[in-house]
Amino acid sequence: MGVIEVEGMKFYAYHGHFEAEKVVGNNFEVYVKIETDCSHAANSDNLDDALNYQALYECIKEEMKIPSALLENVAQRILDALHDKFPAIEHARVKISKMNPPMGGEIEKVSVTLER
Template identity: 40%
Template sequence: MLTVGLEQATFRAFHGLYPEERVIGNDFVVDLFVTIPGTHHIDTISETVNYQGLYNVVKKIMAIPQPLLEQVVYSISDAVKEKYPEIKRAVISLKKMNPPMGASVRNSIVTLEKNY
C-alpha cells in the first residue's frame, strides 16, 4: 500500500455549534492521509493521488460552514473518495485551535479513520 498525505493544512473557517463561531470564525488545522494500492513503481501523476488535488478538496469543504467537526471530516472523506475512487483508506484529523469553551485549551480534535 502507498500513503499520500497532507500535514497541518491551515484554514480560517466558520464551523461551530454556536452562532458567534459562524460570525467570528476560527483557525483549523487538517491532517489527511490516504492509502492506495502500491503494487508497482509510480511513474506518472495519474498513477497516484495528487496531493494538490487533496488540498483542493479539503479547501472546498472547509469553506462550507457546518455545526460539528464530525460533519466536516465525513464530508472531506466523501469528497476525497469521490475524486479518487482508488483510495482504500483515509485518516482525517481536524483541529479547532483555541476552541471557545472558557478554558485554556490549545485545540479540540476529531479524527476519522475509514476503510472503503
C-alpha cells in the same frame, strides 16, 4: 500499498455550534492519511499514475469552506468527497482540529478524527 499523509493544512473557517463561531470564525488544522496503491507511480515517476496531492488539497479546501455546526460533520464530508473524487483511495483518515476553541479556558485545540 502506500501511505500518503498531508499534514498541517491550515484554514480559517466558520464551523461551530455557537452563533459567535459562525460569525467570527476560527483557525482550523487538517491532517489526512490516505492508503492507496502507489506502485504504478513509484515505477513510472509520472503524476498521471499518482494520487495528485494538489487535487487532494483542493478537495479538502472546498469542504472546509462549507460551514458546519460540528467537526464530525466536516470530517465526514471530507471523507465522502475524497472517496468520491479519488476512487483509488482504499482507506482514509481525516483529523480536524479547532485551534483555541471557545470553551472558557486555555485550550490549544480540540480535534475530531474519522476514518473509512
